Amino acid sequence: MSFSPELLRSVSKPGRYAGGEFGQILKDPASVDVSVAFCFPDSYEIGMSNLGLRILYGVLNREENIRCERVFAPWTDMEEKMREGNIPLQTHESGQPAREFDFFAVTLQYEMCYTNVLNVLDLSGIPLRAADRGEEDPIVIGGGPCSYNPEPVADFFDLFDIGEGEEMLPEIVRLYARMKKLGATKREFLIEAARTIEGVYVPAFYDVEYNPDGRVRSYTPNVEGVPKRVRKRIVEDLDTMYFPESVVMPYIECVQDRIMLEVFRGCIRGCRFCQAGMIYRPVREKSPETLLRQAKELYKNTGYEEISLTSLSISDYTRLRELTDGLIEWTDKKRVSLSLPSLRIDSFSRELMEKVASVRSSSITFAPEAGTQRLRDVINKNVTEADLMRSAGIAFAAGKEQVKLYFMNGLPTETDEDLAGIAALAEETVEEFYRTPGHSKRAPLVTVSVSCFVPKPFTPFQWEAQDTVETLIEKNKYIASCIKSRKVRFTHHDACVSHVEAVLALGDRRLSRALEIAHARGFRFDAWDEFFSYDAWMEVFAEAGIDTAFYANRRRDPGEVLPWDVIDCGVTKEFLLRERKKAYEAKTTPSCREQCSGCGANCLGGKDICCPGGRK
Ligand code: SF4
Numbered sequence: 001m002s003f004s005p006e007l008l009r010s011v012s013k014p015g016r017y018a019g020g021e022f023g024q025i026l027k028d029p030a031s032v033d034v035s036v037a038f039c040f041p042d043s044y045e046i047g048m049s050n051l052g053l054r055i056l057y058g059v060l061n062r063e064e065n066i067r068c069e070r071v072f073a074p075w076t077d078m079e080e081k082m083r084e085g086n087i088p089l090q091t092h093e094s095g096q097p098a099r100e101f102d103f104f105a106v107t108l109q110y111e112m113c114y115t116n117v118l119n120v121l122d123l124s125g126i127p128l129r130a131a132d133r134g135e136e137d138p139i140v141i142g143g144g145p146c147s148y149n150p151e152p153v154a155d156f157f158d159l160f161d162i163g164e165g166e167e168m169l170p171e172i173v174r175l176y177a178r179m180k181k182l183g184a185t186k187r188e189f190l191i192e193a194a195r196t197i198e199g200v201y202v203p204a205f206y207d208v209e210y211n212p213d214g215r216v217r218s219y220t221p222n223v224e225g226v227p228k229r230v231r232k233r234i235v236e237d238l239d240t241m242y243f244p245e246s247v248v249m250p251y252i253e254c255v256q257d258r259i260m261l262e263v264f265r266g267c268i269r270g271c272r273f274c275q276a277g278m279i280y281r282p283v284r285e286k287s288p289e290t291l292l293r294q295a296k297e298l299y300k301n302t303g304y305e306e307i308s309l310t311s312l313s314i315s316d317y318t319r320l321r322e323l324t325d326g327l328i329e330w331t332d333k334k335r336v337s338l339s340l341p342s343l344r345i346d347s348f349s350r351e352l353m354e355k356v357a358s359v360r361s362s363s364i365t366f367a368p369e370a371g372t373q374r375l376r377d378v379i380n381k382n383v384t385e386a387d388l389m390r391s392a393g394i395a396f397a398a399g400k401e402q403v404k405l406y407f408m409n410g411l412p413t414e415t416d417e418d419l420a421g422i423a424a425l426a427e428e429t430v431e432e433f434y435r436t437p438g439h440s441k442r443a444p445l446v447t448v449s450v451s452c453f454v455p456k457p458f459t460p461f462q463w464e465a466q467d468t469v470e471t472l473i474e475k476n477k478y479i480a481s482c483i484k485s486r487k488v489r490f491t492h493h494d495a496c497v498s499h500v501e502a503v504l505a506l507g508d509r510r511l512s513r514a515l516e517i518a519h520a521r522g523f524r525f526d527a528w529d530e531f532f533s534y535d536a537w538m539e540v541f542a543e544a545g546i547d548t549a550f551y552a553n554r555r556r557d558p559g560e561v562l563p564w565d566v567i568d569c570g571v572t573k574e575f576l577l578r579e580r581k582k583a584y585e586a587k588t589t590p591s592c593r594e595q596c597s598g599c600g601a602n603c604l605g606g607k608d609i610c611c612p613g614g615r616k
Pocket of ligand 1 (some may be wrong): 595
């Protein structure tokens, strides 16, 4: 890092920019053929906590021929200084300007970071639009969960890698190294990558046409040999897949200062609102032997005192007891604590609670998501009120007095009864506290946290309309009015943010104009409450000619061409439509482990890749 000491002293948290952390990988530029600036477009503390960054930084750098360095979005005070001093965005390791790298790879974790993406490109001196970049500019790659609908930001990227990057990203970079030696142009490389590497999507190679009513009419490849639809990549065997056994250790406090041990990928459940549960299919597990080895190595190399078992629904891991027993055998001796951040209500047990640190605090979190059994069946949550009371009872009997309950409002088919059910469920949880023998002497507190439903691509609810902001606000007021107990506290997410998120999640290429205007007006860090301005966003959309209701509040026809139809995530439209129909009938679907529902994801890696016993 080459920021001057004076500059570092003049900004908040200089540790965000100082670089030189323990574990960073600094290679001699002369010793490699290709360089990658890997950008997490949010603050350093958030980016350094991202498991994807840890994995891809390691997987690229283990290749002798590749140099990968990190870039983050500078906080606003640093940005101001950089703009004043004409200092371009630079990498943490060498302090080299990011625009001098061969690749500028950006991970897209959430839609509200899109303005940050434009800002980091601008601060790097890289033209925003791919079409305006020349041979001397880096190739800008996008990846991560938002790239499953890359269209709102398609104009800003040369290439997207769709799916899991451990194998795909090095393949892309290696191909570039080979073609660079042969003197190939950027376009020649992009064509070859799109033709030969599964998972590569080059937006410029697809023409989009729109119907007079504004809906997408078609996607047509304009380069011979590129796929009509780009199929996501997965890693088939997680045991043999690269996983970093050391990480860069930040000098300042980050969001996740702990070992993140990825236990499996995918989810067997199929909640109908959940994008992660669909796009990461099929389930692939690591063995406890691999996990125990990786945990010990990570502990040895980092000294972290907490291990978090990260996966979508950790209690669905088939060998959880074996893993936790194996871990506790040595973590107890080393005084390392375990945390399981994603426990389901129906699998919560006293045994698990006693094992893990995350539930040793005074508070515990459950996610019933909806207030009535009917609506929980609509969303395929597959948990009951009895499950919640049993789990809360276990927690209360163990001396806890605080429970946090996560819900959503605005879900398809929702009625006032469902909203009132949220209040009723919270109050029943308070009653359960008093019914539980041995409960704490302190008064109970049940916190109800309500977020707004955002329809997401590749879910059975991708065709649904989001409630208007006004309706969502009214619904929150109604829930609040239904809560009579002073032992229930109500919190909710900002409906305005959810509306903008829906527009950006469900949008097409026409959104790029709005993002450019937003960037020109200085928008950044929109995921942060202190920077988000709904009125300013609405002005931007109006100026760009974007009708936000068209994207967020419109129920789509099942036959409509969707902007993300150009991507194939394995899960078929037929399956999603079957699930949608069942949602309207309030019928549930069993988990993959009970019965395969033929979602299509097993086509990605051969028939044996799904969870054990998955297909019947
Ligand atoms: S193919 Fe069957 S078992 Fe595999 S993820 Fe889809 S529904 Fe589950």
